[in-house]
Amino acid sequence: MTDFKEITSKENSLIKLTSMLQSSAKARKENALFVLEGLRICFDAYDNGILFDKLIVSATAYSKYPEDIKKLSLKAEECYKIPDSLFKKISDTQSPQGIIVIAKIPQKADFEIDKNGKYIALENIADPSNLGAVARTAEALGVSGIILSQGGCDPYSPKSLRASMGTLLRMPVIILKCFADDLKNTGLKIYSCVVDSDAKHINEINFSVGSVLVIGNEANGITNETKQKSDELITIPMSGRAESLNAAVAASISMWEMMK
Structure with missing residues (x-):
């Protein structure tokens, strides 16, 4: 499995960035990044060619979903493990699964229009x-x-x-x-x-x-x-x-x- 760096402080720049990406359209636009939370949507993105920047998992998720996390980690540029209490601070859900991917907003601004579409x-x-x-x-x-x-x-x-x-x-x-x-x-x-x-x-x-x-x-x-x-x-x-x-x-x- 890819090496996971550990973060314990809520003052860490990545923790602050993740919180901003969760709540602010301006932050998403300025950084060209967005947040995926939960296994299902992370694998939807994985299967559809969305580029991963960072993978953040809680300590519990790291132990609970080893194979899924291993697969996701291979696509991420950097991987992090954080305490469950810290994960709750950056989660957008009431009962977090413990898995977040910071993904890159597709830079292709349009798609080819099918004139018969x-x-x-x-x-x-x-x-x-x-x-x-x-x-x-x-x-x-x-x-x-x-x-x-x-x-x-x-x-x-x-x-x-x-x-x-x-x-x-x-x-x-x-x-x-x-x-x-x-x-x-x-x-x-x-x-x-x-x-x-x-x-x-x-x-x-x-x-x-x-x-x-x-x-x-x-x-x-x-x-x-x-x-x-x-x-x-x-x-x-x-x-x-x-x-x-x-x-x-x-x-x-x-x-x-x-x-x-």
């Missing part, structure tokens, strides 16, 4: 649980990839990764700096989902060509700029007194219509 785009989605739910549904339905605006929640936050059950590490994800313009430049046909009685019903749309479905912010919906760049504004017909749907629910229904 079908994508889901989320503009300024704020809730990591919504992002995670959309990602899981997208993977299950065979959507080609996930497109995000820069102003939305961080796909590399612990909450997003946990909510997605690792899907965000398995699916192509692109973050667009200039969302409306960059989306238009993909050459895909843009369908923006809105709450508008004048918009075309989604079940009337033919998604046979390369397409991207846009779902907007939970409170404010899709921006006017993106609406103007869209090829079609579409809506989900609703019965009863419901006026709108949760963003993740709207995305799931829309993706099912696109992929059927």
Whole structure:
């Protein structure tokens, strides 16, 4: 097994960095690093080619999961063992498993758009649980990839990764700096989902060509700029007194219509 250095102080620079990466999107962006916690998600990253920087394990985990830790350690540049009490201070979970990988955020900022592909785009989605739910549904339905605006929640936050059950590490994800313009430049046909009685019903749309479905912010919906760049504004017909749907629910229904 790779040699494990020991850390005992909460003032250690790596301990401080790990805490910042857990809580701060700014720290993740500045360091181009993010945190994976728990065996399942660490091995999801392992299997999908995510580069490991450091492996940190608690004393208990070191003894409890020797084979798993050995495998993960071979991919990490540096490995550390710390007391259980110190691990709890850097963990983002209430009952930590005792395994953290500090991983490198993929530096390839985009992926090659398949002109015949079908994508889901989320503009300024704020809730990591919504992002995670959309990602899981997208993977299950065979959507080609996930497109995000820069102003939305961080796909590399612990909450997003946990909510997605690792899907965000398995699916192509692109973050667009200039969302409306960059989306238009993909050459895909843009369908923006809105709450508008004048918009075309989604079940009337033919998604046979390369397409991207846009779902907007939970409170404010899709921006006017993106609406103007869209090829079609579409809506989900609703019965009863419901006026709108949760963003993740709207995305799931829309993706099912696109992929059927």
